[in-house]
Amino acid sequence: MVVNRLDDVVTGALEVLDAYGLEFCSMRRVAGHLDVQPSALYHHVADKQTLLALMADRIVADVEVSAAGSVRERARSLVRALRAAMLAVRDGAEVVATASAFRLGASQVEADLVDVLADKQGARTLLLFVFGHTQATQMHRMAASVGAIEPDPDLDASFDRGVDIVLRGLL
Amino acid sequence: MVVNRLDDVVTGALEVLDAYGLEFCSMRRVAGHLDVQPSALYHHVADKQTLLALMADRIVADVEVSAAGSVRERARSLVRALRAAMLAVRDGAEVVATASAFRLGASQVEADLVDVLADKQGARTLLLFVFGHTQATQMHRMAASVGAIEPDPDLDASFDRGVDIVLRGLL
DNA sequence: ACCTGAACACCGTTCAAGT
DNA sequence: ACCTGAACACCGTTCAAGT
Secondary structure (H helix, E strand, C coil), rough: CCCHHHHHHHHHHHHHHHHHHHHHCCHHHHHCCCCCCHHHHCCCCCCHHHHHHHHHHHHHHCCCCCCCCCCCHHHHHHHHHHHHHHHHHHHHHHHHHHHHHHCCCCHHHHHHHHHHHHCCHHHHHHHHHHHHHHHHHHHHHHHHCCCCCCCCCHHHHHHHHHHHHHHHCCC | CCCCCCCHHHHHHHHHHHHHHHHHHEEEEHHHCCCCCCCHHHHHHCCCHHHHHHHHHHHCCCCCCCCCCCCCHHHHHHHHHHHHHCCCCCCHHHHHHHHHHHHHCCCHHHHHHHHHHHCCHHHHHHHHHHHHHHHHHHHHHHHHHHHCCCCCHHHHHHHHHHHHHHHHHHC
């Protein structure tokens, strides 16, 4: 694989993440996957934290607000799309939640949610729930897939209930 | 310092955590702080994850439910005490949140909150907010103390507002 | 501009051996 | 029971040097 664009590095890093998980998504492994020396990555990216932030941005890149519907409906669908995007890649929730904690308010999804709810604190409250619940879901699924735990089939419903609790308190 | 009890290891680890932060709280550093070889720690603890879980338990050890008051008041005071306990040690929120994510439902605080609210899903929703908000607060304070950011004086109020939103949706 | 090679200062964990 | 010493297989990052 040829690497000469930052996008290729991010793509390769996401492939390593999805295949091995965050714990093993090291700079050295990403470099190896790209058939390049570890030091080569630092020509494209300042450090690992920056790379993780770029990965987070890509994970949520296609999450968009719907134009139609009530406030509750728009918030629900946005937050469901965010959850789906994070669940689509291994350890995606942890990567996005951490990056989002570092630069609070800088993400597009957060801005969209503030816009829909017209309440900054409310949007942050809902978002913190979404991140926490999705991280827990993803950890639970990994543990279940390894057979360490019996799978819980009600996680989707549990997510929706939590979202409803917050929205009911908010609207 | 003499190390012959598991408690001493946990105490030493918490001292290192508070002094240097989670990033530098390595097994080797904890061992060095205890004047012991790194391998000695493994006589007391199975691995680093286990040690972190014990540290988390100690951080929240003194958080207790009040017997008196309305449901809302008891939930509020429990959750405030939890937040204060986590903020009292550097990176405490991250340590507790991570440990708590690994063994969901195993902590005493979570059991207490389920008891007060008489709603398992509601307790989990509130707890996810508390962890997320407190982690963000702690990161913000570290950044502000280094001068990387202007301090936000309204974080306590912001926390209370978020708690109220969830409780209003819940009760 | 993009990458190599080598080095620096670290990790977590294991395991035989000592007391 | 508690610990040492040495080793194994890794990390992130820097930097001169090559093309």
